[in-house]
Amino acid sequence: MTSALVFGIGRHRLTTDGEGVTTLVTFNGCPLRCKYCLNKISWDIVKGRHYTPEMLYEEVKIDQLYFLATHGGITFGGGEPLLQVDFIKEFRVLCGPQWQILAETSLNVPLKNVEALDAVLDGYIIDVKDMDPEIYKAYTGNDNALVLSNLEWILSHGDPNRIMVRVPHIPDFNTDEDVARSMERLKTMGVVNFDEFTYIIR
Amino acid sequence: MKKGKQTCKILKEIRKQIAAENDIQLVIEECTYQGDCLGTCPKCEAEVRYLERELEKRQRMGKAAAVAGLSVGLMAASQTAFAQQPDTLKMDSIIEKELETELFGCIVETLPSFPGGERKLFEFIGKNVVYPKEAIDAGVEGQVFVEFFVEKDGSITVGKVLKGIGYGCDEEALRVIGLMPKWEPGSQRGKRVRVRHTLPINFKLSK
Numbered sequence: 001m002t003s004a005l006v007f008g009i010g011r012h013r014l015t016t017d018g019e020g021v022t023t024l025v026t027f028n029g030c031p032l033r034c035k036y037c038l039n040k041i042s043w044d045i046v047k048g049r050h051y052t053p054e055m056l057y058e059e060v061k062i063d064q065l066y067f068l069a070t071h072g073g074i075t076f077g078g079g080e081p082l083l084q085v086d087f088i089k090e091f092r093v094l095c096g097p098q099w100q101i102l103a104e105t106s107l108n109v110p111l112k113n114v115e116a117l118d119a120v121l122d123g124y125i126i127d128v129k130d131m132d133p134e135i136y137k138a139y140t141g142n143d144n145a146l147v148l149s150n151l152e153w154i155l156s157h158g159d160p161n162r163i164m165v166r167v168p169h170i171p172d173f174n175t176d177e178d179v180a181r182s183m184e185r186l187k188t189m190g191v192v193n194f195d196e197f198t199y200i201i202r
Numbered sequence: 203m204k205k206g207k208q209t210c211k212i213l214k215e216i217r218k219q220i221a222a223e224n225d226i227q228l229v230i231e232e233c234t235y236q237g238d239c240l241g242t243c244p245k246c247e248a249e250v251r252y253l254e255r256e257l258e259k260r261q262r263m264g265k266a267a268a269v270a271g272l273s274v275g276l277m278a279a280s281q282t283a284f285a286q287q288p289d290t291l292k293m294d295s296i297i298e299k300e301l302e303t304e305l306f307g308c309i310v311e312t313l314p315s316f317p318g319g320e321r322k323l324f325e326f327i328g329k330n331v332v333y334p335k336e337a338i339d340a341g342v343e344g345q346v347f348v349e350f351f352v353e354k355d356g357s358i359t360v361g362k363v364l365k366g367i368g369y370g371c372d373e374e375a376l377r378v379i380g381l382m383p384k385w386e387p388g389s390q391r392g393k394r395v396r397v398r399h400t401l402p403i404n405f406k407l408s409k
Contacts, residue, residue, distance in 0.1 A: 007313070011241075011242070012209050012213065012240075012241045012242060014208075014209060014212055019274065020273075020274065021213070021216070047313075048313065049313050050320060052402070054345070054347075054402070055347070055400060055401075055402055058347040058364050058365055058400055058402075059364075059400045062247070062250075063250075064254075065216075065217075065220060065250055065253060065254060065257075065269060066213065066216055066250075068269045068270050068271075068272075069216050069219065069220055069269050069270070069271070069272045069273040069274075070216065070271075070273045070274055071271055071274050098270065
């Protein structure tokens with residue numbers, strides 16, 4: 001039976017991630033170790049609650065009317081949601097085609113995960129951190145080769161409007177010029193929707 | 203206006219639109235609660251359940267339910283007001299006072315846990331569930347999804363069956379939930395909070 005560790009379910013997010021009312025479901029497990037990670041609990045692969053797709057569906061369908069009325073649905077975050085391929089595929093079967101399912105992802109996952117979920121997802125919110133490999137490595141502890149190749153794959157397999165790319169200003173790691181350079185490069189790749197903001201340090 | 207109140211207002215407008223579009227009588231009393239809220243409360247939730255029942259009735263009578271996309275414009279109009287909402291999940295985005303009340307499906311830092319962990323929980327359920335004779339005779343198998351609450355002191359308040367299979371299994375699932383010992387309560391930033399929980403209880407006949 002497919003199951004996944006979930007550490008949070010946040011209801012009634014209004015136009016925060018997607019156009020309608022959404023419920024954010026956050027999975028444990030992340031390939032990155034970002035210095036200002038807001039959800040370090042996601043690094044823990046023990047703490048959390050095991051959910052099967054059906055358990056989760058039963059819990060979140062309480063807001064189905066709001067989802068349908070506003071073109072909302074579920075945003076899977078984390079941690080890294082694209083590590084939960086089978087879970088999300090089974091969840092889609094349960095909730096049907098009308099709910100919007102978004103993934104809030106770093107894209108730092110194997111391409112086969114992206115390929116497997118692309119048809120299931122309505123959209124992506126992608127946090128690229130910084131396009132410069134050295135800045136990325138310094139901030140996340142990992143390299144960004146997969147992020148770039150996966151992003152290219154997504155852009156070449158559908159409407160770029162289904163992607164929102166986050167380009168954060170990361171205090172002590174990148175500069176305004178670095179962010180501008182990232183955005184220029186992303187525009188060249190075909191990205192059209194950006195969310196530029198500054199990370200909060202806690 | 204507090205964030206929870208803004209959320210409440212928008213959700214209420216959505217409910218009003220659904221009711222109006224489907225000719226459902228929905229009397230919404232003005233909320234007089236002055237404190238912070240999570241954007242929903244048992245009264246708001248009851249209105250949603252009422253709308254669902256009324257829409258089901260209409261569908262049974264062959265009428266189409268007009269819901270899909272009904273409030274998209276409303277959400278777009280409210281977008282500016284919500285521009286300051288957090289764009290990633292932040293555990294501390296829920297203000298202190300809200301945490302002192304009830305977390306209704308909200309994000310908790312430490313989820314409640316059964317003493318000894320999940321394995322012990324399923325052992326407990328396995329030991330205590332009595333397969334109803336009625337279900338055995340009918341060959342009924344399946345999962346019953348039960349809602350319950352883990353209170354701040356870890357005690358259990360039995361909720362309701364979210365999805366049942368009948369033949370006495372639903373009642374049996376609720377009975378076993380009520381037998382559970384106290385859990386380790388959930389907490390948020392060190393404060394104990396009431397948490398809603400859903401659990402599937404499996405009914406499977408041995409062959």
